[in-house]
Amino acid sequence: MxxxxxxxxxxxxxxxxxxxxxxxxxxxxxxxxxxxxxxxxxxxxxxxxxxxxxxxxxxxxxxxxxxxxxxxxxxxxxxxxxADSLTDSDVIDRWLSFHNPPVLIQRYLRGDIHTQDEYNAVCSIIQTWRQRLYxxxxxxxxxxxxxxxxxxxxxxxxxxxxxxxxxxxxxxxxxxxxxxxxxxxxxxxxxxxxxxxxxxxxxxxxxxxxxxxxxxxxxxxxxxxxxxxxxxxxxxxxxxxxxxxxxxxxxx
Missing domain, CATH: 3.30.70.1290 (Transposase IS200-like)
Incomplete structure (x- = not known):
């Protein structure tokens, strides 16, 4: 196995x-x-x-x-x-070097996030990407x-x-x-x-x-x-x- x-x-x-x-x-x-x-x-x-x-x-x-x-x-x-020392912007920039951004991240980059739930979802995505970077x-x-x-x-x-x-x-x-x-x-x-x-x-x-x-x-x-x-x-x-x-x- x-x-x-x-x-x-x-x-x-x-x-x-x-x-x-x-x-x-x-x-x-x-x-x-x-x-x-x-x-x-x-x-x-x-x-x-x-x-x-x-x-x-x-x-x-x-x-x-x-x-x-x-x-x-x-x-x-x-x-x-x-990886832990990277800013959220650094994490996004690095991950998007090899991937297309999901819609929520596109909106975040445009400054188009207006609710706490959306912001929490963005933070969760960034944390996942940070972990993947190592x-x-x-x-x-x-x-x-x-x-x-x-x-x-x-x-x-x-x-x-x-x-x-x-x-x-x-x-x-x-x-x-x-x-x-x-x-x-x-x-x-x-x-x-x-x-x-x-x-x-x-x-x-x-x-x-x-x-x-x-x-x-x-x-x-x-x-x-x-x-x-x-x-x-x-x-x-x-x-x-x-x-x-x-x-x-x-x-x-």
Missing amino acids: TTARHHQICLEATAYYHCISRCVRRAFLCGQDKESGVSYEHRRSWVEDRLFALAKVFCIDLCAYAIMSNHYHLVLHINKAK SISWFMRLLNQFIASEANKEDGCSGHFWEGRFKSQALLDDKALAAAMAYVDLNPVRAGIAETPETSDFTSVQFRLDNSRNPKASVAYLYPFIGQNNSTQEGIPYHLADYCSGIVNLAT
């Missing part, structure tokens, strides 16, 4: 989760179908671009990712404190629905694209977080499609390394490495140089 998602996500235990989604049967998320010769490599950009767009809007931080031929891995950090289930839903729709449209077919619900694993301490991130970043190397982390396309480690060499580039899409005992900034409790050195050693 499957476990309800809200029982798998427990913020009291940890804010970090390793998530995986896999395509059904022989469907290709990316890569090349050796039998037909059709290449789906361009879809990697779909996933990465959508990930960055969602990370910009949701209060869920992207720690690590790897986009493979028929599945992808994510390490996510739920930032409930950030929900991994909603984050993954908007990612997977978009990719499935685009892939089915391109393939000229319909039906399921993903193999059921995404899988999630709680990362209960810093060691588990580091191990999961390294596992994700090293997926292309272990699969034999890249020789080093630096040449592992569409992974967070390559993205971080490329941007670390370009001071003008921004890695705002990714949750930053801040080291330990840093009380002035939110982020992953390791230094980027130490992390990269560690996974390079694991790859050799």
Whole structure:
């Protein structure tokens, strides 16, 4: 029996989760179908671009990712404190980045709410949206629905694209977080499609390394490495140089 998602996500235990989604049967998320010769490599950009767009809007931080031929891995950090600090206007703006507003919210935005009952209903909607902005289930839903729709449209077919619900694993301490991130970043190397982390396309480690060499580039899409005992900034409790050195050693 499957476990309800809200029982798998427990913020009291940890804010970090390793998530995986896999395509059904022989469907290709990316890569090349050796039998037909059709290449789906361009879809990697779909996933990465959508990930960055969602990370910009949701209060869920992207720690690590790897986009493979028929599945992808994510390490996510739920930032409930950030969601709680948003103003009602912020919540509305973020949620409407991916959704059309219901009539009541349209009226609220026009200043056309006149009764307490209507105002209470608006507040209830905003609170629901605030909770969804730090929900991994909603984050993954908007990612997977978009990719499935685009892939089915391109393939000229319909039906399921993903193999059921995404899988999630709680990362209960810093060691588990580091191990999961390294596992994700090293997926292309272990699969034999890249020789080093630096040449592992569409992974967070390559993205971080490329941007670390370009001071003008921004890695705002990714949750930053801040080291330990840093009380002035939110982020992953390791230094980027130490992390990269560690996974390079694991790859050799």
